[in-house]
Amino acid sequence: MEKIANKVRETARLALANGEVNKILGWKKGDFWYDSYPAFITEEEGTASLIWDSFCVANLSKYLIEQLKEDIKVGVFLKGCDARAFNQLLKDNRVDRDKVVIYGLPCPGMIDPEKVKKAGLAKGLLDVQKSEDEVVFITKEGEQKFSAREFAYDKCLTCQYPNPVVYDELLAEEVERNNTTEYFYQDVEEIEKMSPDERFAYWVEQFSKCIRCNACRNVCPACSCEKCIFDNSKANVAGKAKVDSEEQFFHIVRAYHVAGRCVDCGECSRVCPVGIPLAKLNRKIIKDITEFYGEHNAGVNPSLDAPLETFKLEDIDPFETRAKGGK
Amino acid sequence: MKVLKKEKFPQIWQAINQAYELYLPIEKDDRVNFAQWTEGETVNLEALKTEISPKDVIFPQSETYLKFESDGKKLQLESVESENREYVLFGVRSCDAVSFNLIDNVFLREPIDRLYEKRRNKGTIVSLACSEPEENCFCSSFQIKPEEASPGVDVAAWDLGDKILWKPVTEKGQVLTQKFAQLMEDASQQDQEELIKLQNAIKEKVKELPLASVDPKVIKGELKEIFESKVWDELSQSCLGCGACTYICPTCHCYDIQDFAGGNCGERFRCWDSCMFSEFTLMAHGNPRTTQKQRFRQRFMHKLVYYPNNHGSYACVGCGRCIEKCPVNMNIVKVIKRLGGEG
Amino acid sequence: MSCSCHGHVDPLVPKIAVIEHIRKDTPDVTTFRVVNPAGGKSFTSLPGQCAMISVPPIGEAMFSITSSPTEENFLELSIKKCGIVTEYLHGLEVGSEIGIRGPYGNNFPVNDELKGKDLLFIAGGIGLAPLRSVINYIMDKRDDYGKVDIVYGARTPDDLVHKEDIFNNWPNRLATNVFLTVDRECEGWDGHVGFVPQYIKELGLDTNKVVLICGPPIMIKFVLQGLEEIGFKKEQIYTTFELRMKCGVGKCGRCNIGDKYVCKDGPVFRLDEIQRLPDEY
Structure with missing residues (x-):
């Protein structure tokens, strides 16, 4: 990845130097091995701090909404999932394609610091390097090698679009198109196998962990409303009480609002500070949409009509097709 | 000083639970958080810090304090008394214990917040020293000593392997100790020596931590100067405007008051709120903080400048939760360093 | 209950x-x-x-x-x-x-800095509401204070509040002047027309007095400019703020301007105190 990182820095430097863009959105390294964080760079010298490593998980495309309020041209580095998010923002009329230069980064999958920590490897860790399918943990005492898959984010294990679906320049060779080994709908099917009561109990318990921090919403590229109903006290539909009903209401409304627009980036699950498997809910909806209307992968091709935004006479009636009953 | 063998833990949890509500770090779905103990729960005192701070125990996320009934003309108001019993909060780390004192500074100054005061008075806090501080800990930046009993705790405890050393430090702590003394033994000379060894070891570990050199005193200048610093533009750009940092933070204590009604009657409750949210300062005729930069700045100015001006100490205890949980890795350490001129 | x-x-x-x-x-x-x-x-x-x-x-x-x-x-x-x-x-x-x-909250210093002084009240629109409590207090203890000038403006004559006070009660009190103005010419209004800040300048008031201001932020801003031009010092000027307040007791954390809570440390601030605070109101 370091070779590509050099290319990232050079590309950014040139783009600012020749005035192709006014600002670069990339990632920088902070205090810790896992601390790769969004960087907003306007000066050529600043590009030297840009990085590309296995912790550049933050999706930079949603920042474009705010950044493009200024009349500037922005260069942005996007991974596979980030590029789908960009396309969805484009489809939702939240960004202007002409004001963005996309540098595509084929993504080998990101490493989940929590998995590293759980494996007891975080202590004294100085750096983590990834090459091909291997990950090397470097401490003062020496190096340890592992299979990278062991430490990949769950969402990366089932990723179907590691390569950017939209870009102006691709900075590396595409990675293998289908690097998934886990079955895409495995977690959804586990839920589907439950009885309605079990399923209800499962989600009640999950949602009851919610602390109403809105991290899932704010990170979500499909949640881009100017003013969210949950921020509008005048709308009088949402309260901030930590009670089950409010939490369920919030998550169910959100899941339905992003239905058909969710790009399956899995960021909602990643950022949830209390570990609610939110992406599972969205993926269930993706599965249903696929079964009812044929495969639709939001953000892959923004020129295609989204199934829930169009109506055809031959569309099935989900209520007829699916058994009713249960909670 | 007493000693409590770990094999006695199940017994003491049961015994405490008879007389008090008992809050412990409880593991569920691989995650550890403070929760009320019931038989069968997995207690995890090894995990250094809980995901969310234990402030929820002294300052619940939602708390109903008033019931009302109105027919549009006649209004009836009834204050709701909390039904909580006395409780024991067991296994609080030094950083979190100090955070309670910081919240006290606000809620217990005149006019005293009675709901909070009542809840606070009902609690007996047992701290547990941090044998293994983690990489993102920086409590020493705020003069917190994780090897010692933090000011305000009722009992201080240290993990000595197969037992914990138990030292009551307040009258409440004495009462708790006396109640369950039959489950404990007196600490031996050897235990005392082990304690000193452990404390020295912790001190050494804390010195070696990567963030040990973080020093909020690098932030200098007048309030307005810091407020107007250019650094805020740069730092706030990546902020998503969520409240994750606020809600997991042991010192954040801002709240909202809302009414919930069905028909003619309802309840008024207060609940945690976040200055990071867009409608936090929204009024009928405007909003003094319309941008995320302003809201981001407010949170850190509060912790690093406003609170210190009002109460004489920083409103951060260096627990490191925000370092771990911010979706985009923006946190108070980055802010302190940058305001201090670094980077 | x-x-x-x-x-x-x-x-x-x-x-x-x-x-x-x-x-x-x-x-x-x-x-x-x-x-x-x-x-x-x-x-x-x-x-x-x-x-x-x-x-x-x-x-x-x-x-x-x-x-x-x-x-x-x-x-x-x-x-x-x-x-x-x-x-x-x-x-x-x-x-x-x-x-x-x-x-x-705190209060206008009626028993300290205001006592024995000539007072100038400047209000716009609903901003007369908090000042009225001071004016009526002073009217009831008239001997304790000097001359009182009240400059009050609103968009239209209809928008003037407390009409009984401004037209009848106050003008008839000893050493008390009420100067009214409305933003635009209006049928049935033969009084002054123009914005409050401009009117203040026109009135040519002497600067040996304490000023109390309340009104829309934009009015306050221009009035303060005007007062400083005339020669008033920051230490002579008081205003009162309104921000989002929930608890009212300095705890819930939303009405702060810098390290001051409007509900507890305010709402009344002296201009030199305000200028120490961030411009976030």
Whole structure:
């Protein structure tokens, strides 16, 4: 990845130097091995701090909404999932394609610091390097090698679009198109196998962990409303009480609002500070949409009509097709 | 000083639970958080810090304090008394214990917040020293000593392997100790020596931590100067405007008051709120903080400048939760360093 | 019921007040007179302090008390319709019960810096409400203060509040002048036309006095500029703020301007204090 990182820095430097863009959105390294964080760079010298490593998980495309309020041209580095998010923002009329230069980064999958920590490897860790399918943990005492898959984010294990679906320049060779080994709908099917009561109990318990921090919403590229109903006290539909009903209401409304627009980036699950498997809910909806209307992968091709935004006479009636009953 | 063998833990949890509500770090779905103990729960005192701070125990996320009934003309108001019993909060780390004192500074100054005061008075806090501080800990930046009993705790405890050393430090702590003394033994000379060894070891570990050199005193200048610093533009750009940092933070204590009604009657409750949210300062005729930069700045100015001006100490205890949980890795350490001129 | 039955009343718990009298001042400002259900004032206060008014289940909002502390039998609040709580309040009738808690905040220094001084009150629109509590207080203790000048403006003559006071009561008091202005020419109005800041300059007032200002932020901004041009010092000028307030007791953390809480350290600030604070109001 370091070779590509050099290319990232050079590309950014040139783009600012020749005035192709006014600002670069990339990632920088902070205090810790896992601390790769969004960087907003306007000066050529600043590009030297840009990085590309296995912790550049933050999706930079949603920042474009705010950044493009200024009349500037922005260069942005996007991974596979980030590029789908960009396309969805484009489809939702939240960004202007002409004001963005996309540098595509084929993504080998990101490493989940929590998995590293759980494996007891975080202590004294100085750096983590990834090459091909291997990950090397470097401490003062020496190096340890592992299979990278062991430490990949769950969402990366089932990723179907590691390569950017939209870009102006691709900075590396595409990675293998289908690097998934886990079955895409495995977690959804586990839920589907439950009885309605079990399923209800499962989600009640999950949602009851919610602390109403809105991290899932704010990170979500499909949640881009100017003013969210949950921020509008005048709308009088949402309260901030930590009670089950409010939490369920919030998550169910959100899941339905992003239905058909969710790009399956899995960021909602990643950022949830209390570990609610939110992406599972969205993926269930993706599965249903696929079964009812044929495969639709939001953000892959923004020129295609989204199934829930169009109506055809031959569309099935989900209520007829699916058994009713249960909670 | 007493000693409590770990094999006695199940017994003491049961015994405490008879007389008090008992809050412990409880593991569920691989995650550890403070929760009320019931038989069968997995207690995890090894995990250094809980995901969310234990402030929820002294300052619940939602708390109903008033019931009302109105027919549009006649209004009836009834204050709701909390039904909580006395409780024991067991296994609080030094950083979190100090955070309670910081919240006290606000809620217990005149006019005293009675709901909070009542809840606070009902609690007996047992701290547990941090044998293994983690990489993102920086409590020493705020003069917190994780090897010692933090000011305000009722009992201080240290993990000595197969037992914990138990030292009551307040009258409440004495009462708790006396109640369950039959489950404990007196600490031996050897235990005392082990304690000193452990404390020295912790001190050494804390010195070696990567963030040990973080020093909020690098932030200098007048309030307005810091407020107007250019650094805020740069730092706030990546902020998503969520409240994750606020809600997991042991010192954040801002709240909202809302009414919930069905028909003619309802309840008024207060609940945690976040200055990071867009409608936090929204009024009928405007909003003094319309941008995320302003809201981001407010949170850190509060912790690093406003609170210190009002109460004489920083409103951060260096627990490191925000370092771990911010979706985009923006946190108070980055802010302190940058305001201090670094980077 | 409302828990005055024991000593430890939580500051967040309101008590009941009854609307005893309603006066419509302008199309969108109404003055409510409230009393205890058994009669008498809900609480005593000082000029410039505020009350938190509760209308469950709509919510709570903070208002300045517009009646003078010398008024022994009731509290008055002049309320402009601009949000959900105020909208609800405007729909209430005499005899309706509301919740009230307070008094909150500091006050204009009527017993210290203002005593014995000539005073200049400058108000715009509903901004007269908090100043009225001071003016009426001073009128009741007239000998303790010097000359009083009141400059008050509104968009139209209809928008002037407390008409009885500004047209009849105050102008007839000793050493008291009331200068009224409206923004635009208007049928039936033969008084001054123009904005308050400009009017202040035209009046050519001497600067040996203490100034108390309240009005829309834009008016305050230009008035302050004007006053400094004339030669007033920051230490002579007081104003009062309104920000989002929830608890009223300096805890909930949303009405702060820098390290000051408007509900507790304010709402009254001297200009030199304000200038030390960030421009976030």
